[in-house]
Amino acid sequence: MTDHVGQRPSGGDTRGFPDSLAITPSDLGRRVSVRRVLDIRDGRPVYGDVLGTLLDWRGGRLVVESRDGSRVEIAEESVVAGKIVPPAPVRRGRRAVAAHLAPSAEELQAVGARGWPALETARLAAPAAPWLLRAARGFTRRANSALAVEDQAGSADLGATARRLVEWYADRGLPALAQVVDGSPAAAGLEELGWGAEGHAVLRTAPLSALLTAGSEGAAGRGVRLERTPSDAWLAEYGKVSDPETARAVLAGGPSVWFASVPAGEAEGGNGEDGEDGCAAIGRCVVDGRWAGFAAVEVVPAARRRGLASTVMAALAERAAQEGADLAYLQVEADNGPAARLYDKLGFAEHHRYHYRRAPQD
Structure with a gap:
């Protein structure tokens, strides 16, 4: 069972760290850049940078997740610098996109997963796509489904991925479910494999x-x-x-x-x-x-x-x-008309749609 961040600390003790370290444990969930020492060669340090979301910081280690879903564990003692990194710039002019609509569907699916964490998580290894597997004794589809890493779904053996999903969930007495973005390669591939669609939902965003x-x-x-x-x-x-x-x-x-x-x-x-x-x-x-x-x-x-x-x-x-x-999101069933009308009034716009795919029964 993997560790989870839990509630955000009110601050962080960074005594003993260099002045160039401008992040603390209270920055969990933010996009950061961390520089750390990888090796010492000929008496000189070799540095490496990690850019991504700060997921965890405790027990003498930091965990940073990059956009492709991979996670890097960093020992506190190796860190020499760190800073908050602003989101990717929003397009201007005719192609301008509001800040709450600018992130990709995959980025927001990852944010949603962190906000509704399962009790147990794991990642598949090659040749299967490195999807995030989630289990929580059956409490909600979201916490008991595999989350696709969309930008790698087409480059991996989807058949192998599907088989691994079925095995992993069967070991926990759960049906194999996958959360996929509408129209994505993962959704299309699972449909070809006979995985049925259910639980259609909309992810909406708004300025806070x-x-x-x-x-x-x-x-x-x-x-x-x-x-x-x-x-x-x-x-x-x-x-x-x-x-x-x-x-x-x-x-x-x-x-x-x-x-x-x-x-x-x-x-x-x-x-x-x-x-x-x-x-x-x-x-x-x-x-x-x-x-x-x-x-x-x-x-x-x-x-x-x-x-x-x-x-x-x-x-x-x-x-x-x-x-x-400063930005808000929520996930709501696609056929929930009353909720949609409320969220329209509150300024929420549709960002993308997603649904779940269920493995066929033998």
């Missing part, structure tokens, strides 16, 4: 500023509560939990996670004491560098059409902005 104003007055007046772990009342409203221990481990995973709730009594004008009639509305947000990922936004039927969904998201957005995020 669009959410900061939506429902902000309601957030202040309705006492949205923010916590680091989901309460029993929060899980009860989420309603997709058969194994609370597993659900909490997945939901609370990610770089920096917040759970929002509006107590039912407070939403109805009561005193809002803990446990009073459960939650009227809930939501979850994970902060990963400049990205804030929203999920599990639910409102009980009796409290709908009061602006509680946008209220919850505004409160979460404010906290994410305090941690340095």
Whole structure:
């Protein structure tokens, strides 16, 4: 079982590191450049640079993931410099693309995977494509499916990949599922192999500023509560939990996670004491560098059409902005019309679509 980052630390102790080290453990999820000593030759150090996303920093090591999905472990003692690297420049003029739409589908799929981490992960080795395998005792498709590394899917033996996926998930008593971007080589290849399509979804993005104003007055007046772990009342409203221990481990995973709730009594004008009639509305947000990922936004039927969904998201957005995020994303079922209308109003645009492929039964 692999380690996961957990909640974002509030800071990092970099005493003893060179002044050129401008990153700390609090920069988890950000794009960084790290220079470290690879070797000593003829009494002189040989340096190497790593560019990618800072996934982990603890136990005397850093883990940086590059755009192709490969991970590099770096010993703290070998680091001589490090800095935050801005996202790739956004095109200007006629081909200008808003910052939240500029990243590739593969980049955002990786961000989404970090924000909804499985309990166990692994990567396939050649000749199979180095897809990310994820398992979490069956809690949600997202945490129990293989995530394709799209830019390498066409160069690897997809048949070998499919066989390895089936074997890996069978060993864990789970069906073999793959999360693929619509129209991608991986989706087409698995379709040719007879893997059926299901779970069609849309990944939407927006500037975080669009959410900061939506429902902000309601957030202040309705006492949205923010916590680091989901309460029993929060899980009860989420309603997709058969194994609370597993659900909490997945939901609370990610770089920096917040759970929002509006107590039912407070939403109805009561005193809002803990446990009073459960939650009227809930939501979850994970902060990963400049990205804030929203999920599990639910409102009980009796409290709908009061602006509680946008209220919850505004409160979460404010906290994410305090941690340095400026872009937002969420993933929603393609046929969820009410959610689509809400997210349209909040400024979310469709970035790309994805779905799951299930291995055929013998």
